[in-house]
Amino acid sequence: MNEQISHAGYRLVVRTATAVVLALALATTATAKPKVTILATGGTIAGAQASQAEYGYQAGAFKVEDLINAVPQMKELADINGEQIVNIGSQDMNDEVWLKLGKRVNEVLQSTDAVVITHGTDTMEETSYFLNLVVKSDKPVVLVGSMRPATGISADGPMNLYNAVAVAADPNAKGRGVLVAINDTVHAARNVVKVNTSNVEAFRSPNRGPAAIVNTGKITWLEVPGGRRGAKSEFSIDGVTALPRVDIIYAHANMSADLIDAAVANGARGIVLAGVGDGNATTAAIDKLTATAKKGVVVVRSTRVPSGLTYRNNEVNDDKLGFVASLELNPAKSRVLLQQALRVTKDPQAIQRMFAEY
Ligand code: DGL
Numbered sequence: 001m002n003e004q005i006s007h008a009g010y011r012l013v014v015r016t017a018t019a020v021v022l023a024l025a026l027a028t029t030a031t032a033k034p035k036v037t038i039l040a041t042g043g044t045i046a047g048a049q050a051s052q053a054e055y056g057y058q059a060g061a062f063k064v065e066d067l068i069n070a071v072p073q074m075k076e077l078a079d080i081n082g083e084q085i086v087n088i089g090s091q092d093m094n095d096e097v098w099l100k101l102g103k104r105v106n107e108v109l110q111s112t113d114a115v116v117i118t119h120g121t122d123t124m125e126e127t128s129y130f131l132n133l134v135v136k137s138d139k140p141v142v143l144v145g146s147m148r149p150a151t152g153i154s155a156d157g158p159m160n161l162y163n164a165v166a167v168a169a170d171p172n173a174k175g176r177g178v179l180v181a182i183n184d185t186v187h188a189a190r191n192v193v194k195v196n197t198s199n200v201e202a203f204r205s206p207n208r209g210p211a212a213i214v215n216t217g218k219i220t221w222l223e224v225p226g227g228r229r230g231a232k233s234e235f236s237i238d239g240v241t242a243l244p245r246v247d248i249i250y251a252h253a254n255m256s257a258d259l260i261d262a263a264v265a266n267g268a269r270g271i272v273l274a275g276v277g278d279g280n281a282t283t284a285a286i287d288k289l290t291a292t293a294k295k296g297v298v299v300v301r302s303t304r305v306p307s308g309l310t311y312r313n314n315e316v317n318d319d320k321l322g323f324v325a326s327l328e329l330n331p332a333k334s335r336v337l338l339q340q341a342l343r344v345t346k347d348p349q350a351i352q353r354m355f356a357e358y
Pocket of ligand 1: 044091123147
């Protein structure tokens with residue numbers, strides 16, 4: 001009899017211990033928050049005015065710790081740590097900072113669940129696309145900025161930052177490429193452009209629409225963005241210390257060819273035409289670009305028009321003149337992709353494939 005009790009008692013102890021361990025494990029899992037690293041680069045989100053009612057302000061006045069401390073509610077969403085990469089207005093963004101930021105993102109993603117990058121809005125569409133091409137992980141990378149300085153009346157930065165951390169902490173954000181979260185909307189890096197100089201609704205994805213809607217941290221995901229990126233990208237910046245010079249030439253009525261010559265004389269290895277209409281320009285400019293392409297400088301036709309595609313062989317015979325058509329990419333993004341493409345090849349047909357894929 002005693003033996004039976006001891007067996008039954010033993011089984012009860014084992015079952016109870018198992019239940020306790022399972023409960024602890026579940027409790028731990030339930031409270032385990034994703035680890036999100038915030039990399040700060042400056043911009044209006046860290047900007048300060050001399051007084052709240054003044055328009056003028058200085059971008060990059062506050063540090064990453066100030067931004068994190070201003071939104072304590074973020075700590076309910078994720079375990080957060082911050083790093084200051086630079087503290088500049090994003091109009092001063094350059095290849096050196098891009099390479100430093102891209103390498104740091106690749107490094108940090110080996111030990112954190114997601115990255116949020118605070119950034120000025122002026123060149124956010126370029127930095128986000130650059131990272132979309134060179135960040136090797138499919139973990140969430142979310143850029144965020146603001147249109148009003150941190151000291152402004154109804155500053156939009158704190159809520160934008162809260163939403164960006166909510167997006168980064170959401171497992172559904174994985175595999176969607178680099179994202180931009182601003183003004184309750186999430187955009188894919190490949191699609192997003194800045195469309196207004198001052199309005200809080202300053203960003204759109206004119207050709208494809210947003211990747212998600214976010215309201216106080218609640219996210220409604222829309223279709224997964226297209227385009228080759230992340231782990232599937234052929235571009236790596238490991239060990240890279242410089243990027244090829246690519247200039248953008250803005251087309252207009254009565255455009256001369258002089259600036260094209262100037263770009264080549266200053267070492268441009270690629271030229272992006274911000275063309276009128278479907279990537280067009282004056283005959284003088286097209287003739288100069290044709291001669292330039294023949295010298296081995298790669299020419300990409302894009303458009304100054306805010307939406308629509310620049311089609312191959314529409315009014316300009318790209319096959320005959322040796323040009324690349326930018327398709328969905330605006331001039332600023334075309335420059336970002338052409339810089340990476342030129343590190344791989346100078347062949348316009350091979351580069352046209354890249355514009356169709358990325
Ligand atoms: N200086 C501009 C920049 O850093 C301000 C624009 C902004 O961040 O909203 O991009």
